[in-house]
Amino acid sequence: MARIIDSEPPVEKRAVCHAGCGKTVAYVPNDVKRYDGTDIGGGPDGCEWVDCPGCGKRIVIRSW
Secondary structure, X not given: OOOXXXXXXXXXXXXXXXXXXXXXXXXXXXXXXXXXXXOOOOOEEEEEEEEOOOOOOEXXXXXX
């Protein structure tokens, strides 16, 4: 029989939309979008974000 294991970390994460409406948004890894590129000097440039369902703006999770 299948059972729920409570000791695993939660998959759902939360972020606040600082660029627009200020709402707290819950997201899962499949919601995260990613951009990889290079900066003007040839180094790595990119970010990971989710789109805010309230205002449609990007909530940047991580940038490099």
